[in-house]
Amino acid sequence: MADSFFNDDPVDGGPHSPDLLGHQRYADHAVGLLEQVRSQSESGVLALIGPWGSGKSSVLQMVLRGLAEGADDAPAWSVAELNPWLYSDLDSLTMALFSEIRAALPDDKKWSKTREKIGSFGKAISPLGKLTGLVGVDSSALISSVSERISGDTSPSKAKQIAAEALREANHPILVVMDDLDRLTPQELLVVFKLVRLVGNLPNVYYLISFDEQTLLDVLQRSDLVGSSGHRASEFLEKIIQVRLDLPAFRERDASAMVDRSLAALLDAHQLPFTEPEQRRFAEAYFQHLEQRLRTPRAIKRYFGQAAASLGSLAGEVDLVDFLLVTFVRTSEPRVYRLLGRHRAELTGTSLELAAARSRQSGDRTQVWRDRLTSAGVTEEHLDGILGLLAMIFPALSRSLGTDGDLTAAAHRHGIGSNDYFDRYVVFGVPDDDLSEAELTEALTQLAAGAPGPEAAELLLRLEEDTHRLRRRLGQRLQAGITVPAAALLLALAERYGALTARAEFLLSADASARFLAQDLFRTLPHDTHTQVLADIAASPQGASLAGRLLFDAMKPADTGIPYAQETDAWVQTARTAVVEQLKHHLTTAGSQPADALTKPDIDLIWTWRHVDAATARPWIRERLDNDTWQLLPLLAKLIPPRPLPFTTVDAETLASLDALIDRDEVYALLDQPSPATGTATGHAHVLDGLRQARDRGRTTTTNE
Numbered sequence: 001m002a003d004s005f006f007n008d009d010p011v012d013g014g015p016h017s018p019d020l021l022g023h024q025r026y027a028d029h030a031v032g033l034l035e036q037v038r039s040q041s042e043s044g045v046l047a048l049i050g051p052w053g054s055g056k057s058s059v060l061q062m063v064l065r066g067l068a069e070g071a072d073d074a075p076a077w078s079v080a081e082l083n084p085w086l087y088s089d090l091d092s093l094t095m096a097l098f099s100e101i102r103a104a105l106p107d108d109k110k111w112s113k114t115r116e117k118i119g120s121f122g123k124a125i126s127p128l129g130k131l132t133g134l135v136g137v138d139s140s141a142l143i144s145s146v147s148e149r150i151s152g153d154t155s156p157s158k159a160k161q162i163a164a165e166a167l168r169e170a171n172h173p174i175l176v177v178m179d180d181l182d183r184l185t186p187q188e189l190l191v192v193f194k195l196v197r198l199v200g201n202l203p204n205v206y207y208l209i210s211f212d213e214q215t216l217l218d219v220l221q222r223s224d225l226v227g228s229s230g231h232r233a234s235e236f237l238e239k240i241i242q243v244r245l246d247l248p249a250f251r252e253r254d255a256s257a258m259v260d261r262s263l264a265a266l267l268d269a270h271q272l273p274f275t276e277p278e279q280r281r282f283a284e285a286y287f288q289h290l291e292q293r294l295r296t297p298r299a300i301k302r303y304f305g306q307a308a309a310s311l312g313s314l315a316g317e318v319d320l321v322d323f324l325l326v327t328f329v330r331t332s333e334p335r336v337y338r339l340l341g342r343h344r345a346e347l348t349g350t351s352l353e354l355a356a357a358r359s360r361q362s363g364d365r366t367q368v369w370r371d372r373l374t375s376a377g378v379t380e381e382h383l384d385g386i387l388g389l390l391a392m393i394f395p396a397l398s399r400s401l402g403t404d405g406d407l408t409a410a411a412h413r414h415g416i417g418s419n420d421y422f423d424r425y426v427v428f429g430v431p432d433d434d435l436s437e438a439e440l441t442e443a444l445t446q447l448a449a450g451a452p453g454p455e456a457a458e459l460l461l462r463l464e465e466d467t468h469r470l471r472r473r474l475g476q477r478l479q480a481g482i483t484v485p486a487a488a489l490l491l492a493l494a495e496r497y498g499a500l501t502a503r504a505e506f507l508l509s510a511d512a513s514a515r516f517l518a519q520d521l522f523r524t525l526p527h528d529t530h531t532q533v534l535a536d537i538a539a540s541p542q543g544a545s546l547a548g549r550l551l552f553d554a555m556k557p558a559d560t561g562i563p564y565a566q567e568t569d570a571w572v573q574t575a576r577t578a579v580v581e582q583l584k585h586h587l588t589t590a591g592s593q594p595a596d597a598l599t600k601p602d603i604d605l606i607w608t609w610r611h612v613d614a615a616t617a618r619p620w621i622r623e624r625l626d627n628d629t630w631q632l633l634p635l636l637a638k639l640i641p642p643r644p645l646p647f648t649t650v651d652a653e654t655l656a657s658l659d660a661l662i663d664r665d666e667v668y669a670l671l672d673q674p675s676p677a678t679g680t681a682t683g684h685a686h687v688l689d690g691l692r693q694a695r696d697r698g699r700t701t702t703t704n705e
Contacts, residue, residue: 021254021297023055023247027062030245034067034077034206037243038173042203045196045240048210050247053298056210057179059247063208067175077173078104084178084192093191097176097200104174117159117166160202168203176200176207182215186223189216193240209241250296258297259286262304269308270315281321285392289385290325293332306331313429317437318421319413322393326416326425333386335376340416341426343372348419349396349407365400393417412476420469435462440473447492448485460492467502467510471517478520486521487533493518494536494543498601515549522550523564531575538582541601547579548608576613583609584620591624595634603638607657614660621661632662633670633684642686649693668695 030048037044050056067077080100087093102115167174181189196207220226220233263282267274294300307327314323330337345351369390370383378386391398394417395405410417414437416425423431430436435443435458443459446452452460462470477484493514500510525533538547554565555572565572583605590602598606609617624630639658640650658667671692 021055021058021250021258023059024062026248027059027066030059030063030208031066033243033245034063034175034208038204038206041242042168043201043205044242045207045209046243046245047241048208048245048247049213050210051296052182052212052215053296053302054247054250055297056247060177060179060208060210064175064177077175078106080104080174080176082176082178084181084184084188087191089191093195097195100176101174101205105170105172114166114170117163164203167205170204172204174205176205177209178207179210181209182211182213182219184219186219189219190223190225193236197240213237252291255291255294255300258300259294259304262300266304266308266311270311272315272320274320278319278321281392282324285321285325285389289389289392290328292385293328293382303328303331310428314424317414317430318424319410319415322413322415322417323425325389325393329386329389333373333376333378333382336373336378336386336390339372339376344419344422346400347390347394347397348417348422349399350419366402369397369401411472412480420472433462433466434469435459435473444484447488450488460496463492463500463514464496465501467500467517468505468508468513471513474517475520478524484521484524486524487529487536490518490521490533490537491543493521494538494540494546496542497546498542498604515546515553518546518550519553522554527569527571530571531578534575535578535582538579541586541605544579544582544586545601545604545608548583548605548612551575551579552608552611580609580613580616583612591620592629595624595630595638598635598638606639606661610657610660618661625662632666633687636662636667636670636687636691637684640687640690643690649697650687650690652694655694667691671695 030046034046037046048056048059064079064081067079080097080103082097082100084093087096098118102118105115105118178192181192184192192209196209200207217230217233217237220236221228221230226233226236263274266272294303307324310327311323326337326340329340340347366387369387373383373386374380387401391401391403391405393410393415395407395410396417398405405417407417409415411420414421414424416422423434430439435455439455439458442453443455446456447459459470474484474489497514498511500514502510502513504510505513522530522533534547534551537550538544551572555567587602587605587609590598590605606617606621609620621630621635625632625635636658639661640654643649655664658664668691671688
């Protein structure tokens with residue numbers, strides 16, 4: 001049977017509550033020891049001692065189960081379980097003790113006299129408990145308070161003698177069990193100890209108490225009886241307890257085995273794989289950072305219980321190891337967990353201050369984070385462990401601390417260190433403005449089949465509103481070798497190109513991001529489909545602009561890219577012809593109107609044509625200039641937009657691009673004309689001024705050479 005995540009009840013080692021920690025052997029030893037104590041003493045106090053969460057309550061239950069089953073050569077024990085938490089004073093606790101002892105005796109006629117005598121003792125002693133100094137109360141009012149009860153056999157001493165004789169004669173062992181004494185207040189703890197040693201010291205009545213020793217000693221040191229002396233607290237405890245039962249240590253191998261079982265149960269419950277790289281990452285995190293904090297069965301069970309409670313809809317949507325480590329931070333250091341959102345940009349590498357942070361010494365950043373963690377309540381003992389754990393799941397933090405960190409790997413595994421997936425870890429699900437992995441897969445399947453459904457519709461919406469993240473997510477699939485419907489996605493991009501609503505990221509516009517995605521998608525297509533796909537994309541004006549850029553980028557990619565095609569490739573020639581035909585078609589109306597009427601989309605198409613095939617673009621423009629449909633200066637004013645001061649000059653790159661469309665001598669011939677001062681032509685002044693500066697700059701450069 002696997003560990004249960006949400007059941008913190010003690011186990012008794014039976015078939016429905018098995019012992020998974022190997023405590024049964026020790027419980028059997030405790031049962032044997034009880035028999036030895038009984039054979040040598042009429043009464044006694046045994047203590048089961050161990051840290052919180054180490055399994056003391058479970059061992060107690062196994063002991064009780066062992067006593068109930070009994071041995072052939074030993075009499076059966078009766079058990080009275082007493083919870084001191086329920087009673088705040090000696091009076092009520094005493095009544096409860098004798099009530100439990102009476103209830104523990106066998107329920108048949110021959111025990112009725114014994115039960116009656118025990119009850120009489122309880123009645124006699126309970127009211128006097130408060131008045132005779134057992135809990136430190138002045139007993140001066142004793143005579144007037146109990147004058148009617150001090151004659152005959154009703155005195156406490158006589159009642160105790162009668163009860164003791166009855167219990168001795170019955171010769172039936174009774175075990176009084178009291179668990180978690182370390183959770184009592186100092187006064188409550190003294191009440192329990194006085195009851196056990198002074199009042200409840202009866203023949204055949206034995207006590208098995210349980211506590212965490214260090215915690216209990218701390219409680220005793222807050223009492224008036226012991227004071228702040230640790231030595232006196234230990235001496236006092238020794239007077240109460242006759243036999244110590246120290247719970248066997250929870251060894252490292254025991255903890256590792258329990259973690260393995262719990263992890264296997266978690267994976268099985270959600271039908272999740274655990275790859276070898278994931279196993280290595282979790283093992284590294286566990287042995288370096290988690291092991292020192294998961295030292296008791298309760299700590300391990302609580303940790304995996306929290307993981308099981310929040311994995312739910314995240315299964316398959318996040319990196320399992322990151323999820324487990326974030327869960328550990330959330331459960332063990334909740335204030336640190338709250339820091340993650342506050343410093344999200346720095347932790348995910350998306351902060352505009354990141355470059356400045358990286359320029360500082362790594363030691364400075366380490367101290368900054370140590371100070372933050374200290375302010376969040378992390379003790380000095382655990383600072384390095386928590387900081388190391390954060391560096392494991394946040395590569396950007398790892399870099400700023402001076403060690404390696406792979407942001408790309410974090411994104412590929414859907415880790416919290418990627419800004420694209422961070423939200424999933426803190427909202428315990430896929431946010432409404434995101435697509436789950438299953439939804440994304442289904443949307444791509446629908447697009448590939450040409451049967452779009454709600455998932456495909458959501459994907460296309462995300463393409464418009466969340467272009468950057470969707471580009472990265474699709475890119476991750478492409479890099480992983482997962483097939484996506486490239487042609488269908490290219491058509492969707494073409495329909496939206498130039499009208500995307502996503503905000504810029506680090507000065508990268510949504511259109512630029514869409515263009516990069518289009519490049520990646522286009523490269524996955526078979527060569528024999530390139531011409532048709534580009535022609536389909538170019539069917540709309542905005543798509544024609546994208547198609548032209550794709551064709552240009554295929555031959556002349558960015559500095560970091562590798563050319564995908566050559567001018568001489570057969571498909572390049574046919575694709576260029578198809579795209580140029582579409583460009584010419586989309587510019588039909590613009591080519592028949594004055595240059596002043598050219599719109600920005602028209603200008604984009606002209607520049608696209610220039611990059612795709614300047615050899616056909618140049619005569620097309622020349623024709624409009626020659627038949628006076630277009631005037632040169634208004635055309636230049638459209639092709640060369642104003643630049644902000646002080647950058648008024650036309651840069652060399654723009655001039656070089658312009659040379660492919662219009663002869664530069666013809667352009668410079670305009671410069672001898674006076675700049676217009678009024679009317680519509682006033683807006684053309686920036687062109688003339690910028691061209692003059694460019695011409696003069698060129699002359700100066702030539703002279704210097």
